Amino acid sequence: MATIKINSQYLKEIKEVCASFNYEKGQLINVLKKTQEKIGYLPAEVQMVIAEELKVPVAKVYGVVSFYSFFTMVPKGKHPISICLGTACYVRGAEGILHEVERILGIKPGEVTPDGLFSLDCLRCVGACGLAPVILIGEKVYPRVTPNQVKAILDEYRK
Template sequence: MSHIKLELKPEQVAKIKEICKSFNNDPGELINVLHKTQETFGYLPAEVQEVVAAELNVSVAKVYGVVTFYSFFTMIPKGKHPISICTGTACYVRGAEKVLDEFKRILNVKVGETTPDGKFSLNCLRCVGACGLAPVVLIGEKVYGRVSPDGVKDIIKEYEEQ
């Protein structure tokens, strides 16, 4: 995957610095700073991580480590309709992988990618706590339970017109 260098605008850099400052540029607040920054920008590309690292006086590697460790942080822009498939144990044994494969096939994206039109992004989650409804798919905040590979087409259709 080639990395396109993102050019941050001065006002974006200023906004990141302002967020860092709101947490007193405290390295111990890194996770909170990243949450607030992702809330503002929608995702955390390397260029944003570099500014955060500089402001909190921590290494870029440390920031990257936190961003990649926690599944709620993302380095790619989320689609308008972010799709998350639960791959926790209950969902997995009830066929979540086949459901995931079907989403990948129909949308023609890999996990962690967004469709070229920006409509859908695809991700996996560990457990959403709805094990009785396994396999579970989340689209934005909406929960779909007992999803079968055959049902994937209809779920996508629901959002295509939006």
């Protein structure tokens, strides 16, 4: 196995998470979810540690991480932006908002701005269809967004 470059605090935390699920192979998704909550993302090194602890092949861990949209292998920005592309938001113009955010920040979904301030993702329905179209920045929901509001919304986080 490759040498694992990972700081000892994280290493300890990952091992604790695995122990808390009794090293059960069937709990892999829960282990990954907990780990991502603690570290923020699941890079290759982290997956290797989990594979070793649960005694499953790294390939299987990677297979699971890459299968589910909830898991990410790149760190998120300081302010993660999620554009709802559920059908309700889509028919009320969510695509235009996405394009505007892409244009202003110069990044595509799944990417992070070079200064690490914003990351951009799309998600499917946050359940606030009455407020469509919505975007989320962190936990904050912005309702009934129009493309020309996007710049002002983003500027709030640049101060």
